[in-house]
Amino acid sequence: xxxxxxxxxxxxxxxxxxxxxxxxxxxxxxxxxxxxxxxxxxxxxxxxxxxxxxxxxxxxxxxxxxxxxxxxxxxxxxxxxxxxxxxxxxxxxxxxxxxxxxxxxxxxxxxxxxxxxxxxxxxxxxxxxxxxxxxxxxxxxxxxxxxxxxxxxxxxxxxxxxxxxxxxxxxxxxxxxxxxxxxxxxxxxxxxxxxxxxxxxxxxxxxxxxxxxxxxxxxxxxxxxxxxxxxxxxxxxxxxxxxxxx
Amino acid sequence: xxxxxxxxxxxxxxxxxxxxxxxxxxxxxxxxxxxxxxxxxxxxxxxxxxxxxxxxxxxxxxxxxxxxxxxxxxxxxxxxxxxxxxxxxxxxxxxxxxxxxxxxxxxxxxxxxxxxxxxxxxxxxxxxxxxxxxxxxxxxxxxxxxxxxxxxxxxxxxxxxxxxxxxxxxxxxxxxxxxxxxxxxxxxxxxxxxxxxxxxxxxxxxxxxxxxxxxxxx
Numbered sequence: 182x183x184x185x186x187x188x189x190x191x192x193x194x195x196x197x198x199x200x201x202x203x204x205x206x207x208x209x210x211x212x213x214x215x216x217x218x219x220x221x222x223x224x225x226x227x228x229x230x231x232x233x234x235x236x237x238x239x240x241x242x243x244x245x246x247x248x249x250x251x252x253x254x255x256x257x258x259x260x261x262x263x264x265x266x267x268x269x270x271x272x273x274x275x276x277x278x279x280x281x282x283x284x285x286x287x288x289x290x291x292x293x294x295x296x297x298x299x300x301x302x303x304x305x306x307x308x309x310x311x312x313x314x315x316x317x318x319x320x321x322x323x324x325x326x327x328x329x330x331x332x333x334x335x336x337x338x339x340x341x342x343x344x345x346x347x348x349x350x351x352x353x354x355x356x357x358x359x360x361x362x363x364x365x366x367x368x369x370x371x372x373x374x375x376x377x378x379x380x381x382x383x384x385x386x387x388x389x390x391x392x393x394x395x396x397x398x399x400x401x402x403x404x405x406x407x408x409x410x411x412x413x414x415x416x417x418x419x420x421x422x423x424x425x426x427x
Numbered sequence: 428x429x430x431x432x433x434x435x436x437x438x439x440x441x442x443x444x445x446x447x448x449x450x451x452x453x454x455x456x457x458x459x460x461x462x463x464x465x466x467x468x469x470x471x472x473x474x475x476x477x478x479x480x481x482x483x484x485x486x487x488x489x490x491x492x493x494x495x496x497x498x499x500x501x502x503x504x505x506x507x508x509x510x511x512x513x514x515x516x517x518x519x520x521x522x523x524x525x526x527x528x529x530x531x532x533x534x535x536x537x538x539x540x541x542x543x544x545x546x547x548x549x550x551x552x553x554x555x556x557x558x559x560x561x562x563x564x565x566x567x568x569x570x571x572x573x574x575x576x577x578x579x580x581x582x583x584x585x586x587x588x589x590x591x592x593x594x595x596x597x598x599x600x601x602x603x604x605x606x607x608x609x610x611x612x613x614x615x616x617x618x619x620x621x622x623x624x625x626x627x628x629x630x631x632x633x634x635x636x637x638x639x640x641x642x643x644x645x
Contacts, residue, residue: 358603
């Protein structure tokens with residue numbers, strides 16, 4: 182299996198159509214199990230009390246907010262370098278999902294901050310970086326909307342995504358230079374012995390996987406929709422040309 | 428390249444607007460701030476570095492869409508793209524002209540406005556230096572944004588939405604240099620990083636901007 186086979190939109194649609202309902206089912210099922218487990222069957226944390234349970238929404242959404250952008254970057258690079266049409270549409274499809282994830286992360290973070298830090302918002306490097314990431318998503322989507330020709334739009338947004346990635350990365354480190362933070366260090370890293378206490382860790386992993394599977398399902402569905410939209414536009418244009426000729 | 432640079436400068440100086448407008452905008456924003464935050468000298472003195480940097484950044488933004496839009500409309504941009512000079516060079520020359528028309532006057536005028544805001548005496552030199560080092564990056568990043576939106580009618584708002592997030596690192600290091608100078612601290616680190624950002628942006632951004640222009644001219 183190579184990704185180049187799926188540059189053919191017909192083949193892509195045929196392959197993903199049976200996958201989508203499964204992905205939605207598995208993602209939603211895992212999410213329900215993970216959230217119920219996390220909300221009702223784990224103890225309250227020693228100092229934070231019940232508010233710790235926001236972690237089951239906050240960490241997965243923050244994780245995806247960043248990784249959706251990374252996925253868009255990779256998809257954009259594949260489009261720019263090898264003209265993989267489906268890849269360009271996948272990048273477009275992932276952007277609104279990533280933006281919603283950013284908003285969820287910011288909103289749940291504000292609720293959590295109010296409960297534990299006593300403030301909805303501080304100009305902490307992590308919080309600020311996320312706000313900037315949100316602006317990048319906004320600009321990316323606005324650029325897609327503003328350009329009528331789909332290929333030009335795909336090209337321009339892809340380059341904007343690549344340049345934006347560099348600046349988003351730079352902004353993150355600039356923000357660390359700029360302010361001290363309240364936010365704790367990364368909750369998830371592969372090299373740590375124990376990231377979060379096991380009681381919270383197991384449902385958290387479940388929620389992370391659920392968010393990941395749901396993200397894949399949403400992106401596949403939206404990509405399929407984009408392909409159908411492009412096809413409709415092309416057919417309409419052909420019909421108009423035919424009418425003019427008659 | 429030189430010809431493009433000189434031509435853009437002439438257009439900016441002669442064809443009304445461009446040159447003085449950014450400066451006037453800078454002046455007005457800085458004058459509006461005390462009306463907003465109140466006339467206490469101590470408060471203004473504290474926020475002066477940030478105000479001056481943000482105002483300079485906005486003033487820079489104001490004239491960005493002129494970089495390519497006029498040439499795109501009258502058809503000289505396709506001619507420039509097919510000229511023997513590489514398009515990257517044209518972009519660089521145009522960004523440089525934009526910098527001479529906005530960045531340099533902003534850096535020169537900043538001390539006078541800092542005086543109005545009662546900025547700390549020790550920070551004047553750093554203010555001018557940080558603006559002189561940082562504004563080329565602003566012009567170059569802005570040229571990329573202008574190239575991105577050149578084909579879009581009424582793309583001005585979109586241009587600011589795209590460009591302003593890209594300005595964040597420059598703003599952080601530029602303003603922090605002035606703040607540190609006002610507090611009597613060493614300014615070498617932020618100024619050096621600011622210089623590094625400018626150099627990288629000037630070296631790499633013309634490639635991205637030219638690529639984007641080629642797509643728009645297709």
